[in-house]
Amino acid sequence: MDKKRRQAYELHSQVAGRFCVRIGLTPNLITFTSLIMSVVAAIVLWKGWFIWGIVFIILTSITDMLDGATARAGNMGTTFGGILDHVLDRYAEFFILSGILLSGKVHPVWPIFAIFGMIMASYSRKAAESIGKIPSAEVGWVGRLEKFIVIMIGLALVWFFPEFDPAGLNLLEIALIFVGVVSHITAIQRLFYAKKELDRRAQNG
Structure with missing residues (x-):
């Protein structure tokens, strides 16, 4: 994502991030939620339920967006949080693609x-x-x-x-x-x- 697109993305995600802060969600909790969504996506893709797979990939992407937005909105960003987000994103990608592979x-x-x-x-x-x-x-x-x-x-x-x-x-x-x-x-x-x-x-x- 280039600089201009990144700035636009962060601007539009601020509202969602502030909402998450107000209801008491933390960035790391949202990061783990994104991982769980990817595991569910992998399971339904493995079963061949591709439309449900799309739904859970969308939920994975939304929650992945929200963790960073929440960290910025609540000034809760940490070095470990950034590392955790990066590592779990790779696991999420692996789970989703593995579900497609196992679908046959x-x-x-x-x-x-x-x-x-x-x-x-x-x-x-x-x-x-x-x-x-x-x-x-x-x-x-x-x-x-x-x-x-x-x-x-x-x-x-x-x-x-x-x-x-x-x-x-x-x-x-x-x-x-x-x-x-x-x-x-x-x-x-x-x-x-x-x-x-x-x-x-x-x-x-």
């Missing part, structure tokens, strides 16, 4: 390809920021939310059009391939961005 509706290689790409996109950013001391390496074409939207579109399309499989791939497999490709491209973009920033820092002394 796609070839196993495509959800594995997608989840590996999503994890590497995240890892390349965190490596640049923690090891390279780069303030923000959140560059790339497609963010986590957009990837989930593509996956949900694929789930809906394969639910309503199960027999449509151009080139021997169903519509969910095509969505997973897209997510995997753009995720790996994002990881490479972040590596190049880190190299550029480190070279610039070295030149400036």
Whole structure:
């Protein structure tokens, strides 16, 4: 997510964050709720109930948005909270993609390809920021939310059009391939961005 989109996102999430603070919710509680939603999503996807899977992926995304918004609204942000959010987000991605894999509706290689790409996109950013001391390496074409939207579109399309499989791939497999490709491209973009920033820092002394 680029800087302008991040600012717009934070602005629109402030109202929801303030509401969560008023009713006594904490960021870490919301983070764990997001993880639970992803586990439920994985179970219903495994059962092949893709429409319910979409519902719980949406709930996972909403609660993932709310933890940061609540932390900002209530001035409750902590370093550990940020680490917890980052780690549990990766577990959530793993659970959701595993549910799709176990559904038997796609070839196993495509959800594995997608989840590996999503994890590497995240890892390349965190490596640049923690090891390279780069303030923000959140560059790339497609963010986590957009990837989930593509996956949900694929789930809906394969639910309503199960027999449509151009080139021997169903519509969910095509969505997973897209997510995997753009995720790996994002990881490479972040590596190049880190190299550029480190070279610039070295030149400036």
